[in-house]
Amino acid sequence: MGIAKKTMDAAQWIEAAIRDFINISPENTLKNRENEKAWADPLVGFSRGDDPLYLEFKEAIGGFYWTPLEIFNLTFPEVAVEPHKLTVISWVLPQTELTKADNRKETTYPAERWARARIFGEEVNERLRAHVVATLQESGVKAVAPMLSPHWKRRTSARYGYASTWSERHAAYASGLGTFGLCDGLITPKGKAMRCGSVVAHIEIPPAQRPYQDHRAYCLFFTEGICGKCIPRCPVGAITEMGHDKVKCGEYIRKTTKQYVKSHYGFDGYGCGLCQTEVPCESKIPTTHDVEVDKSLWTG
Ligand code: SF4
Numbered sequence: 001m002g003i004a005k006k007t008m009d010a011a012q013w014i015e016a017a018i019r020d021f022i023n024i025s026p027e028n029t030l031k032n033r034e035n036e037k038a039w040a041d042p043l044v045g046f047s048r049g050d051d052p053l054y055l056e057f058k059e060a061i062g063g064f065y066w067t068p069l070e071i072f073n074l075t076f077p078e079v080a081v082e083p084h085k086l087t088v089i090s091w092v093l094p095q096t097e098l099t100k101a102d103n104r105k106e107t108t109y110p111a112e113r114w115a116r117a118r119i120f121g122e123e124v125n126e127r128l129r130a131h132v133v134a135t136l137q138e139s140g141v142k143a144v145a146p147m148l149s150p151h152w153k154r155r156t157s158a159r160y161g162y163a164s165t166w167s168e169r170h171a172a173y174a175s176g177l178g179t180f181g182l183c184d185g186l187i188t189p190k191g192k193a194m195r196c197g198s199v200v201a202h203i204e205i206p207p208a209q210r211p212y213q214d215h216r217a218y219c220l221f222f223t224e225g226i227c228g229k230c231i232p233r234c235p236v237g238a239i240t241e242m243g244h245d246k247v248k249c250g251e252y253i254r255k256t257t258k259q260y261v262k263s264h265y266g267f268d269g270y271g272c273g274l275c276q277t278e279v280p281c282e283s284k285i286p287t288t289h290d291v292e293v294d295k296s297l298w299t300g
């Protein structure tokens with residue numbers, strides 16, 4: 001780490017690099033006429049490379065799924081490193097209020113801002129991954145963004161179907177940033193309407209204290225047996241009380257919404273996110289009160 005960085009807490013330094021990129025840099029754009037921001041103020045969390053959760057993910061998802069040490073070793077085979085000396089840096093990029101407000105009104109197709117966030121916003125997320133890696137490397141810290149690695153591949157999990165060698169949402173869960181909902185989205189303190197990213201770095205940073213014990217702790221369907229508001233939001237019935245049908249969802253997004261985005265918004269894109277908006281967990285960790293209030297509005 002450089003001299004200036006040594007005097008600064010590593011966690012604060014990295015969090016500032018991520019938040020400044022999103023809050024100040026012109027890179028954060030939806031590329032619309034108004035040049036609006038793609039993402040609101042991020043959340044940042046850390047987990048240790050030897051966190052047992054990463055091995056649990058591998059056991060549950062499949063042998064192809066990387067631990068932080070595996071993707072680090074693939075990237076830097078010449079470096080001998082112990083897993084506890086690695087840190088997974090994870091972030092959550094919340095959708096903006098304008099984007100969420102637009103998508104709330106939709107019932108079949110994504111709003112234009114949402115589709116732009118899916119395509120141009122994810123490009124911002126890719127540049128952020130590269131920026132975090134470059135910032136660390138400039139200070140002599142070896143780092144890799146698993147999603148940018150040429151080794152990253154889509155895979156099929158015997159248990160979960162569509163999968164890949166690294167999951168940003170699982171890294172965020174391990175880093176204390178949220179838990180999974182009925183629709184498979186990650187419910188964070190800034191809600192489920194977000195995208196996330198991560199970098200594995202050879203740096204020791206105190207990990208987050210996860211404020212949950214269970215991977216579904218924030219979803220009211222699993223904790224209280226109530227809500228299920230994401231079920232009717234899905235235009236193709238891909239969410240039921242049994243969970244999220246990834247095949248149905250994926251086909252709808254890649255085929256139907258792709259055509260819609262091209263013909264209505266004029267760019268090559270896709271998206272949906274209807275189950276991430278107009279639901280109690282859209283912008284926060286939901287409480288039973290949110291569902292009760294919502295019910296009274298519906299029946300009142
Ligand atoms: S809308 Fe309700 S049931 Fe669906 S993920 Fe959110 S809290 Fe869970």
Ligand code: SF4
Pocket residue numbers: 183233234235236237238239244248249250252253272273274275276
């Ligand atoms: S993203 Fe759209 S299609 Fe997929 S589960 Fe959510 S609402 Fe359904």
